[in-house]
Amino acid sequence: MYCNLTDYHVVLSIRMSTGLNDNEIISKVLSGDHQAYAGLVSRYQNYVFTLTLRMVKNREDAEEVAQDVFIKAYKYLADFRGASKFTTWLYTIVNNTCISFLRKKKLDIHSLDNENVFEAADSQDSGMRANLIEQKSKLAMVNEAIGLLNPDDAQIITLFYKAEQSLEETAQVLGIEINTAKVRLHRARTRLKEKMETYFAQEVRDLN
Amino acid sequence: MNTQHNMEESLWNFIDGTISASEKTVVEKLLQTNADWKAKYSELLQVNELLQSSELEAPSLRFSKNVMEQISKLHIAPATKSYINKKIIWGIGFFFITMFVGFLIYGIGQINFSAGEEVSWSKNLNKIDFSKIFSNTWVNAFMMINVILGLVLLDSYFTNKRKEFRKEA
Numbered sequence: 001m002y003c004n005l006t007d008y009h010v011v012l013s014i015r016m017s018t019g020l021n022d023n024e025i026i027s028k029v030l031s032g033d034h035q036a037y038a039g040l041v042s043r044y045q046n047y048v049f050t051l052t053l054r055m056v057k058n059r060e061d062a063e064e065v066a067q068d069v070f071i072k073a074y075k076y077l078a079d080f081r082g083a084s085k086f087t088t089w090l091y092t093i094v095n096n097t098c099i100s101f102l103r104k105k106k107l108d109i110h111s112l113d114n115e116n117v118f119e120a121a122d123s124q125d126s127g128m129r130a131n132l133i134e135q136k137s138k139l140a141m142v143n144e145a146i147g148l149l150n151p152d153d154a155q156i157i158t159l160f161y162k163a164e165q166s167l168e169e170t171a172q173v174l175g176i177e178i179n180t181a182k183v184r185l186h187r188a189r190t191r192l193k194e195k196m197e198t199y200f201a202q203e204v205r206d207l208n
Numbered sequence: 209m210n211t212q213h214n215m216e217e218s219l220w221n222f223i224d225g226t227i228s229a230s231e232k233t234v235v236e237k238l239l240q241t242n243a244d245w246k247a248k249y250s251e252l253l254q255v256n257e258l259l260q261s262s263e264l265e266a267p268s269l270r271f272s273k274n275v276m277e278q279i280s281k282l283h284i285a286p287a288t289k290s291y292i293n294k295k296i297i298w299g300i301g302f303f304f305i306t307m308f309v310g311f312l313i314y315g316i317g318q319i320n321f322s323a324g325e326e327v328s329w330s331k332n333l334n335k336i337d338f339s340k341i342f343s344n345t346w347v348n349a350f351m352m353i354n355v356i357l358g359l360v361l362l363d364s365y366f367t368n369k370r371k372e373f374r375k376e377a
Contacts, residue, residue, distance in 0.1 A: 041272045041276070046267070146262065182226065
């Protein structure tokens with residue numbers, strides 16, 4: 001049924017850790033049950049992958065970065081003191097790893113009004129305008145519109161709406177003040193609304 | 209533009225629940241009486257609902273397995289606090305505080321307080337002579353040690369970078 005012994009162990013660990021909370025799984029891993037870590041990977045892989053994808057904009061790179069995030073988190077798991085939620089700590093690693101990756105790729109993620117970023121994001125989905133005729137589900141439309149945002153905007157929206165982080169936790173992950181996070185989130189939503197109105201005018205009209 | 213911006217900001221705060229009690233009352237009143245505010249509110253509420261219902265992306269099916277295979281070759285690093293010796297940090301702090309207090313006592317000891325009120329503090333401070341304990345030779349020696357330490361650190365940094373580069377290659 002399973003390809004090999006590793007597959008079997010991963011599946012078994014995921015099943016065994018289903019009823020445990022994050023801190024209990026971490027305690028198990030730190031006490032030597034390394035396979036228990038599969039429970040955390042399985043629980044948060046979609047969240048971490050979505051965050052990395054929204055920042056690096058490419059599935060292959062996002063998967064590589066997401067793997068790197070889980071490996072770093074495992075390596076430094078003993079440094080997690082439980083002062084915050086595990087996810088807040090994990091998403092801080094996501095943020096730092098994505099920033100390092102983007103720096104290596106020489107993308108300027110800090111310039112909110114960098115036209116190149118917008119142009120790059122726009123060109124990544126060149127077939128989208130042509131596909132506008134197709135009826136898209138509104139969920140797919142939101143995901144595509146978020147994909148058109150610059151990495152900073154896409155990240156804060158994903159953290160706040162999809163990664164179950166409060167405004168305070170979002171600010172903590174990004175290493176900024178709560179008020180700054182509030183302003184950034186507000187600007188990101190405004191820009192998302194503009195993107196939806198520009199690229200998905202028909203769908204937006206259908207929603208109203 | 210500014211009014212529009214403020215309206216949106218207040219409405220987002222209202223939707224997020226981060227609005228102050230006094231502002232909340234004002235917004236609630238405006239939503240009942242002002243058509244523009246009402247229209248904008250329903251527009252933003254729709255965006256908010258769309259964002260809440262957006263989907264998570266899933267990585268490839270091999271993702272968990274790949275991570276577990278990679279971590280099987282690794283060891284969990286000991287917690288940072290277990291290998292950072294706090295005594296060393298306290299020692300460095302103690303050294304600098306002692307130096308600072310020592311200089312302060314030495315300097316204050318040289319001020320002539322009996323000279324009367326007409327002698328200002330600035331004049332007194334100018335007369336403090338640190339040359340006995342803080343000569344050019346000492347400063348130069350201190351700077352030289354710092355430069356050597358800096359070069360050693362730079363050398364180890366480049367050595368590590370070279371190792372990383374070779375490993376990646």
